[in-house]
Amino acid sequence: MLNILLKKLIKTSAGRIRFVMAVMGLSVALLLIFSAVQIEADYYDLLRSKNNQDSIANFLVVNKAVTNKTVGATTLSDAEITDLKKQQFTDAVGLLTSCHFKVSAESLSERIPFYSDIFFESVPDEFIDVKTDAWKWDANSDYIPMIVPNMFLDMYNFGFATSQDLPQLTQELVKNLPVQINIKTPLGRVNYYGKVVGFSDRISSVLVPQPFMEWANAKFGTIQNAKSSRIVIRTKDPGNPALTAYLKKNGLTTDADKTRFSKYRRVVDFVVNLSWITGAVMLLFALLIFTLFIQLTIASCKDEIMLLVTLGAAPKQLQQFLMKQFFPSNIIISVIVLVLIALLQFLLQQFLYRQGMYVSPLISLFTIGTAAIILLVLWVVNKWSIKNYVYETT
Amino acid sequence: MQIELQKIIPVPLKDKFAQRGSDVWNKELRFLEREWIKLKAPSGTGKTTLVHIIYKLRSDYEGNVLWDNNNLRSIASNELAKMRQQYISIVFQDLRLFPNLTAKENIELNRVLQKPIYESRAIEVMAARLNISHILQQRAALCSYGEQQRIAIIRALVQPFEWLIMDEPFSHLDEENIKRASGLIAEECDKRNAGFVITDLEDDTHFHYTKQLNL
Known part of the structure; x- marks a missing residue:
């Protein structure tokens, strides 16, 4: 009953246009801010999620760029x-140990003969x-397992074999091919028996077991205390711009393809930053308009409010009433924008899924958390301006 | 609740009142519970000023007003609201109704501002006694002054109080209506064991006053 009477006395229609403007401003601001948070969350989702873990993406072989200066x-x-x-993007570092002796490999098969100097x-x-x-x-055995890059086989199959009229080889065939390994020592050649046990995309080198x-x-090394010139690092995000920047600064290079995310990342960062800065500025203006709207409403009902207080209405009662008039619109806007973002997220998930990328179809908890924080800010600002202006009036 | 006036004198009227003898201005005065007090004074001697000072609508005065030993000057706004809802009710000389609310709504507002002590129906009963049933649904602005005066009286009576302050509440009523109104007021004050302060220009016999003061 009291609220019905108060509604008749304190009309909020005084600044209808301002109210609509404030609502629109707030909606756009929230849309931008929530999208920024959601895009960021999606990006991390893409990066961290097990479903997306791309074996090549997380390991980078790093070496110094060979230039005239560094030859x-x-x-x-x-x-170094x-x-x-120590860098925050590095999870682990592994040294690539090169061999300090000369090696050659030759085929034991008559059907596929070959001989080559190689390295381990x-x-x-x-x-x-x-x-x-x-x-x-x-x-105790003379067996050496080897892992070779996929690229080697591809080069042979599609470049060498076709141009030399040689048969193409499958991975399985290569794995079954016995290879004789010759190691040159100061005392002459030592023979081992080797086999390719797997193909890798990660490190483009002929790998043998560390022990x-x-x-x-x-035993055979002719160069003592040789240092590594290649290392492999494990990183959560090869697209991290800080990583690319660090490598560049220190004259290091890595497989450019693996850091290609860096470019996407910069674009995502730019869009996200732009989005949330614009959103924040708009939010600020929306808050300002809301505050002005509240001020205007209270000012236009100044006489009524003063008489209400004279009759015994507590400022607290009036504040609660005014809060009920103003704040629910904020909640409604936030919920509508959240629903909209959830819908967009679902569509994005469908789209990315078709591209073979997996993000959650549901809205991120961070986005909901952001909504809660912004609502809290709105609540505080509403409460503050109502209190301020009611006290100013009475 | 007691009301205590300690040597109060309004600052703007200080010089004017200093030369004149008064039972109230610059005196120590105590209104005890359940006292029915008549303040008589000619126009321009500060009746309304006094009423406003007691009700804490103005504070440009010297001396102190105490409500149950609480100095009015130091009472906080939410506490003041509680006092006005529970302990002190008022009929202003200028009535102060909301012009855009109906007569009924004006009264209803003061009934529900706190936990109501009367049902809404009580308003109709009181209105019938004061002959204003027919204007209850009319906007207050459209009512005659005499009707507004009775609306204001009923509005003051639908809330709880220990003191009723009335500033020339019968100025626009005829003898018959004054009789009805004073009867209702006396009844409501008796019901609550409440006291009242009423101001008027002349002596009268509307109530059995326990104290009559000249301003």
């Missing part, structure tokens, strides 16, 4: 490696994406 001096110093380890590198097992039981080395490499370098 012959591409080894990485301990200081320690510094790289090794890296701790945790950085290798090929998981097989054959990846084992024993000092074999250490053993062989100690």
Whole structure:
């Protein structure tokens, strides 16, 4: 009953146009801010989610760029490696150990004859994406497992074999091909028996097990204390612009394809920043208009409010009443915008799914959290201006 | 609740009142519970000023007004509202109705401003007694002054109070209506064991006053 009478006395129609403007401003502002948060959440979703974990994306082989200045001096110093380890984008660093002896490989098969000088590198097992039981080395046996890049086979099949009229090879065939490994030592050649046990996209090198490499370098090595010139790092986000910037600053290079996300990331960052800054500015203006609207409403009912207080209405009662008049519109706007964002998110999920990318079909908790925080801010501003203007009037 | 006036004198009227003898201005005065007090004074001697000071509508005065030992000057706005809802009711000389609300709505507002003590029906009963049933649904602005005066009286009577302050409440009523109104007021004050302060220009016998003061 009291509210019905108060509604007759305190009319909120005085600033109808201002109110509509404030509502529109607030809607757009919230839309921009929530989208910014949601896009950011989606990006991290794409990056972190197990479903998207692309084996090549998370490991980068890094080395110094070979330029006229660095020719012959591409080894990485301990200081450089320690510094790289300290960067926040680095999860782990593995050194690629090169071999300090000369190696050649030749085919034992008469059907597919070949001979080539080759090289070995090794890296701790945790950085290798090929998981097989054959990846084992024993000092007592003369068997050496190898992992070669997919690219090697592709180059052979589509470049070399076609131009030389040689048969193309499947991965399975190569795995079954026995290879004789010759290691040159000061005392002459030592023969081993090798086999390709897997193909990898991660490290473009011929990999052998780390224990074999250490053993062989100690036994046959002709160069002592050689330093690594290539390392592999594990990172959560190869698209992190900080990583690309760091590499560039230190004259390091990596597979450009793997950091291609960096460009997308910068675009996403730009859009997100633009969106939320615009949103924040608009929110500020919307708040201002809301405050003015409240002020106007109270000012236009000044006489009524004063008489109400004279008759015994408590300022608190009036504030509660006014709060009920103004604040629900804010809640309604927030909910509508959230629903809209949820709808857009669902459509985005459908779209990305068709592109083979997976994001959640549901709105992010961060977006909902942001909505809650903004509502709290709106509540405080509403409450504050009502209190201020009611006290000013009475 | 007691009302205590400690040597109050309005600042703008200080010089004017200093030369004249008064029972109220610049005196120590105590209105005890359930006292029915008549303040008589000619025009321009500060009746309305006094009423406004007691009701805390103005504070440009010297001295102190205490409501149950609470100095009016230091009472906070929400506490003041509570006092006006529960302990002090008022009929203004200028009535102060909301012109755009109906007579009924004006009264209803004061009934529901706090936890109501009367049903809405009580308004119709009182209106019937004061002969204004027919204008209850009419906008207050369209009512005659005499009708507005009776609306204001009923509005003051539908809320709880221990003190009723009335500033020339019968100025536009005829003898018959004054009789009806004073009868209703006396009844409502008796019901609540409440006291009242009434101001008027002349002596009268509308109530059995316990105290008559000259301003």
